[in-house]
Amino acid sequence: MNHAPFHEMMTAALDAPLPPADRAALDAHLAECDDCRELCEALNASDTLLTLAPAIPAPVGFAERASARLAGRASLARMIGGGMMLAVGTVAVAALTINPLAGAYGAFFRLPTFLTLARALLPFLDVCRAVGGGGWLALTALLDWSAQQPIVSAGLLATLPLVGLWAYWFNKLSPKVVTT
Amino acid sequence: MSDETIWIKRARAGDQEAFARLIETYQTPIYNLTYRMLGDAAEADDAAQEAFLRAYTRLSTYDSRRSFKTWLFSIASHYCIDLLRRRRLTWLSLDEPLPSIYVAALAEPNPGPEEQTVRGEQTALIQRHLARLSLEDRAAIVMRYWYDLSYEEIAEVCGGTVSAIKSRLHRARLALAEALVDERRDASRRDVPSERLHPPERLYRMEAMR
Numbered sequence: 001m002n003h004a005p006f007h008e009m010m011t012a013a014l015d016a017p018l019p020p021a022d023r024a025a026l027d028a029h030l031a032e033c034d035d036c037r038e039l040c041e042a043l044n045a046s047d048t049l050l051t052l053a054p055a056i057p058a059p060v061g062f063a064e065r066a067s068a069r070l071a072g073r074a075s076l077a078r079m080i081g082g083g084m085m086l087a088v089g090t091v092a093v094a095a096l097t098i099n100p101l102a103g104a105y106g107a108f109f110r111l112p113t114f115l116t117l118a119r120a121l122l123p124f125l126d127v128c129r130a131v132g133g134g135g136w137l138a139l140t141a142l143l144d145w146s147a148q149q150p151i152v153s154a155g156l157l158a159t160l161p162l163v164g165l166w167a168y169w170f171n172k173l174s175p176k177v178v179t180t
Numbered sequence: 181m182s183d184e185t186i187w188i189k190r191a192r193a194g195d196q197e198a199f200a201r202l203i204e205t206y207q208t209p210i211y212n213l214t215y216r217m218l219g220d221a222a223e224a225d226d227a228a229q230e231a232f233l234r235a236y237t238r239l240s241t242y243d244s245r246r247s248f249k250t251w252l253f254s255i256a257s258h259y260c261i262d263l264l265r266r267r268r269l270t271w272l273s274l275d276e277p278l279p280s281i282y283v284a285a286l287a288e289p290n291p292g293p294e295e296q297t298v299r300g301e302q303t304a305l306i307q308r309h310l311a312r313l314s315l316e317d318r319a320a321i322v323m324r325y326w327y328d329l330s331y332e333e334i335a336e337v338c339g340g341t342v343s344a345i346k347s348r349l350h351r352a353r354l355a356l357a358e359a360l361v362d363e364r365r366d367a368s369r370r371d372v373p374s375e376r377l378h379p380p381e382r383l384y385r386m387e388a389m390r
Contacts, residue, residue: 011350042357042364046309050325050356053306054299058211059225066207066229067200070236074196 003029003036010040014047085169092162188248192239199239203232206249209327210256216322217260217315219307227263231256246336253327254337257319264315309359317352320345 009018009026018026030037105111184205190198210231215224235242235255242251310318316338323334331342331349338345 007354008350011353014353038361039354039357042360043353046353046356046360049302049306049360050321053302053325055208055212055326056215056224056303058207058228059221062211062225062228063200063204063207066203066232067196069229070199070203070233071196073233 003033006030006033006036007039010036010043014043081169081172085166088162088166088169092159092166095159095162184248185244188239188242188244191236192242196236199232199236202248206232206252209249210252212326213253213256213322214260216307216310216326217257217318218264219311223263227260228256231259234259247333249327250329250333250337253323253329257323257337261315261319305363308363309356312359313352313355317348317355320348321352321356324349 006026006029009022012018013023013026017023030040102111184202187198187201191202207228211224211228214227214231215221218224218227231252235252238255242248310321313321319338320334323329323337329337331345334349335342335345338348340348
């Protein structure tokens with residue numbers, strides 16, 4: 001005989017009353033099957049045991065210890081993030097200091113100007129000069145003035161993404177205020 | 181907006197004090213879950229703390245349309261299952277007592293001496309039976325009996341379909357009943373006093389006396 005359908009009825013009966021036909025079939029089966037009756041009694045006893053079992057309360061001081069652990073972990077993450085931020089900030093500051101240092105260096109030693117590099121690397125500037133002398137003069141004057149030292153321009157350009165990255169981390173690590 | 185929603189919002193923005201409020205609110209449900217899953221007070225304490233930490237770091241993934249409690253349960257139960265699989269935690273033999281469980285039972289507020297003993301025995305009995313279940317079945321039973329979650333909610337916490345959860349609970353309940361039958365038969369062979377064989381009935385009496 002297949003007892004599985006009766007087992008299913010027994011467990012289903014723990015959640016909700018069985019339909020009358022199923023209830024009658026189960027009762028009839030239990031009246032003549034000792035094993036299923038024993039199992040049914042155990043199912044009910046086990047169900048009662050679990051239903052009445054209280055929740056084990058959290059140990060005294062649990063919330064405080066969990067909060068302290070959270071703060072410890074957060075401070076570690078903050079320390080690592082802060083270290084990275086400091087490193088990037090240092091590089092950014094170093095990039096900024098290249099400007100006056102290179103300027104001082106350029107006062108004593110001749111550095112290749114942007115113009116000479118442009119002449120060497122970009123022949124089309126000659127065409128531009130041929131086409132528009134006035135514009136070219138203005139352009140060369142501007143280049144000479146603003147980009148006297150190409151290494152300075154490179155340093156300033158490198159500073160921009162580094163400062164952006166630093167600002168991103170700083171923003172990410174700073175606590176935010178939420179209004180409710 | 182409920183207090184809980186405000187705390188969640190603040191915690192998401194990095195306010196640890198707000199999250200501490202959530203820990204205070206859910207410490208017992210989460211601790212009970214980890215305790216029922218792991219069966220050891222120290223392990224459960226550590227796992228519950230870790231579950232809260234994971235919840236904090238994953239707060240950005242929490243969908244506020246869902247229940248925060250079931251989301252927490254999901255994190256804690258999966259953490260316990262992972263922990264047990266990883267560590268291959270050795271469960272105590274069915275014949276050995278579980279000292280830490282008795283310690284936990286003593287933490288009940290104002291129990292009388294006899295009730296302490298009965299509750300300790302019952303807690304040990306429950307843990308012995310839970311330990312016989314597969315990890316997924318154990319999680320489903322804990323969700324059903326201690327938190328009264330619906331099949332849909334259990335499926336949300338444990339993963340899987342509602343019909344899979346139904347069959348999991350069916351299988352787990354039968355296994356628990358068979359464990360009880362085995363234990364009673366074994367105890368009757370060892371001639372254990374009859375009142376120790378029926379702890380639920382004893383607890384019934386104690387509840388009725390209140």
